[in-house]
Amino acid sequence: MSKAGTIFRVAGPFLLAKGMIGSRMYELVTTGEAGVIGEIIRLEGETAAIQAYEETAGIKPGEKVVGTGKPLSVELGPGLMGQIYDGIQRPLTSLEKLVGSRIQRGVIPPALDQKKKWHFQPAAKKGAKIIGGDTIGIVQETSLVKHSILVPPRINNGTVERIISENEVTVTDPLAEIRTEGGLEELHLMHTWPVRRPRPYKSMLPTDVPLLTGQRIIDAFFPLAKGGTATIPGGFGTGKTVMLQTLAQWADADIVILVGCGERGNEMADVVEKLPRLKDFRSGQPLMNRTIIIANTSDMPIAAREASIYTAISLAEYYRDMGYNVALMADSTSRWAEALREISGRLEEMPGEEGYPAYLPSRLADFYSRAGRVKTLGSEERIGSITAIGAVSPAGGDFSEPVTGGTLRITKVFWALDFALAHRRHFPAINWFMSYSEYMHTLEMWYETIGSNWVKLREEAMSLLKEEEELREIASLMGAEILGDKQRCVFEVAKMLKEYFLLQSALHPIDMNCPLKKTYQMLHLILKFYDKARQALESGVTLAEILSLNVKEDLARMKIIRPEEFDETNSKINRSLDEQFDQLAKQSTGGKPA
Amino acid sequence: MTQLSQSGRRFFTVREISGPLLLVETVSGVGFGELVEVLTPNNEERTGQVIDVSETVTIIQVFEGTSDLDVKKTSVRFTGETIKLPVSMDMLGRIFKGGGKLADGGPEIIPEDYWDIHGAPINPYSRAHPTEFIQTGISVIDCMNPLVRGQKLPLFSGTGLPHKLLASQIVKQAEVKGEQEAFTIVFAAMGVTADEARFFKEDFTKMGVLSRVVMFVNLAEDPAIERIITPRMALTAAEYLAFEQDMQVLAILIDMTNYCEALREISAARVEIPGRRGYPGYMYTDLASIYERAGRIHGKKGTVTQMPILTMPDDDITHPIPDLTGYITEGQIILDRGMYKRGLYPPIDPLPSLSRLMDKGIGTGKTREDHKQLSDQLYYAYAEGKLLRETALVSGEAALTSVDKLYLQFIDRFEAEFISQNVDEDRDIEETLDLGWELLSILPESEFARIDPDIIKKYHPQYRQRSLDNSHVS
């Protein structure tokens, strides 16, 4: 039953209503003549504070508020893939058809196409015992996504009374009837789920499989695990958005959910134009067939921005429950936190650090704890995962602020973006000294299957970079003339490591993706050069001679060799390294054996 | 229910005046955000807007300021409307005050329509991504940080730096190659001096473009709160010209720092919890509601390109005004005081400058295939040169390798020949790129890790010379 109250204050996206008897926290309401939708975010006696998901201009004290009796929920079912939604799951494509190029309020098209017919193949039989999470049928949603029609989690013990045979059905057509203790339940392709409630699973599993990204610095030094969490903070223009979009294309996830949360309209337009043309790197199918976009740009209402990340993670959980590896990218969680701050300010709550509400850290934790690798609900053994990656936009690029701090305490991977690197166009501008991955250790076993000396290579590379940094400091104090060939060699190889390996343009047609094997081979070759160079220096060869070797040129060009051809390049460079250094050694000993 | 507010009556119910705000007793029917006519005790009419309404109190922000208002004789009339701008093609060539009233003494405008100045958000799905390169004729912009039609690209400046000169040069020279239609300029000034306003007006007159300019001018001595609506008025005009009249509009907003100060003033008057450095916590969202009003829309011929100009307080880029702006706009062009002092014009520091839409606007068929990689390599070389210049200062040139010394040579010439140019020098993009190659060729080819070998073979002056020679022979 819907209940009605009365507005008595309007201040921006924030409304107060009285007479809200029987309303519930987080209940969805519609407000005023325009039917603006909002959500109850505080209840005190019969007074409710409401955040409006739409523009509130013109709303007057005295107008009615009607409760829907339901919390903010998402529609789950076939038809999600390839969609672009706003923060509360309104399809932006339908909005455009209905009201044109400007977003208008009071228009709420259904999230899933109600008319489209899907080919349903039953997977359960009449009389079968079923529980939440079981598959009653399959729909091929897109060329890349086989969509399991899951029994909603609320059913924990039921019997199939009736199920339709293979047929074309809409999302609301009845598919099956389940007898439960509470009576008969009708199932459809679609069910709804309240966004603020995590979907249940059986058990949490360890995160010991990497989510490979095709980005060298990440895969080699700061890897992410399937089901893991990562944060990528950085000042404006340091490469957060480009990185998230690159990961959306190249990470080896089954499904990608990209959230533009309070960011630019043009960036979303770019993604929408780009994705249908890009191909999934495994199947060659359009990337859009396994991607969902949530776009609540900075000029769209902030309460919907606040909701957007919950909408997104609920969709992610739904596909996780089918056994998929889902990657969710949120750009930028700072804008979400700002929405939280603004609403909290209007509620006149006690401000914490920098005006953010005291519950910011716990909200962050709630969000990231919905990531993970799990055994899903249902009688069948299924493993699914959600990897959550959040961009953070710290004020002034300074990481000592509440959103960065709060996120770092929860997430396990830290990719610290650096203005200095970005300004010299060294991308990805991930600072290799500040960044870390707590998965490094758990993934070690997995990595050793690619190359037995991974860990050693990684450590060698890192200590080379460290050594260079220290030498630079010494040189800047004492003058560079005190450096001998040995130290200069550190500079030179560190420069090679940075330019030939760490630098990776997301815009270069070949270099944008680097499979793990190629990454390994590249790193190995550069460090082999370093090894040989040091030996050569020991035996009296000059650095100038070493640097003039042709093989250095080959190392510089490794990144633009196609991965398919790289094995060959690898052996060729390996050989050249051996030959050219041998040659050097011979020359320096005057052709006589040493 | 009779709604008192819609009776057209004037209410003498002002209870309190606080900074730019009027607190009046609520009369039934007042809506959030509606336009209010405020009558001063001398019967002067001012414009206000409801920014908070409860059953008892209505808070009105008065755009022309609250000076001379009192509690007793000031009255308010509610209009039931949002703030609208009368729009028409007749706006072209006209000058308005920051609050939208005509300021040039000319005839009133006959409106074709009235547009809400707040403009509803553009559905991101309806946006077309900007792709057309705008040639400004300024090398350091065109090659390193090119502007694209429909982009929002601000100038971050400092007090006393030549951003006006630069803006005016851009207005004069900006063109999309191969197109006849020139830009229509919408110009919004917030808190500028009368001198500055005159500079632009005279400049537009000199260029002979005044008939293609609409100006909204809020002067330094005008009420600060009016600055809240000035850019919104201007952008409404811009959107009308672009999306209704198919024009290519360049909107210049100067100085956004003054706008933000006005925003802070209102926030303080409302006793809100301040965010960083006293600016309101919602400043990001507020600025976004201005800056996002740029772009292209599917099915529309016109575009709005935005060039906001702001002065960084104390030249500090981490100050909330440039910081939040940078987080919203599609890059930034940064004027550097050090370069200015060394006599460079334009004193644009390429390193912290950025154009995010660059990659969409350049390359084969737009500028030239080598553009991106050349610019990447120039970036690297300039950054490297700057580091080495510092090293040389500390430990002398003796500490440098021979390649290092070439970098020093490069950076000196890059600043003198590439970045520097005259105020009236309009360089073609080909000329700019060739100049870039010429300077880059100071360095050994083995340094060019960011350029593909076949691009080097095609554009490096050394090979170009050779292929020219060859073609002579054959």
Ligand SMILES: Nc1ncnc2c1ncn2[C@@H]1O[C@H](COP(=O)(O)OP(=O)(O)OP(=O)(O)O)[C@@H](O)[C@H]1O
């Ligand atoms: N991996 C990359 N390869 C090549 N170029 C990059 C890369 N990352 C970033 N860039 C360049 O840097 C620019 C800014 O990157 P991006 O838009 O991702 O920054 P951001 O951190 O999201 O900034 P903001 O916080 O303002 O949104 C891009 O437009 C692109 O030119």
Ligand SMILES: [Mg+2]
């Ligand atoms: Mg971004």
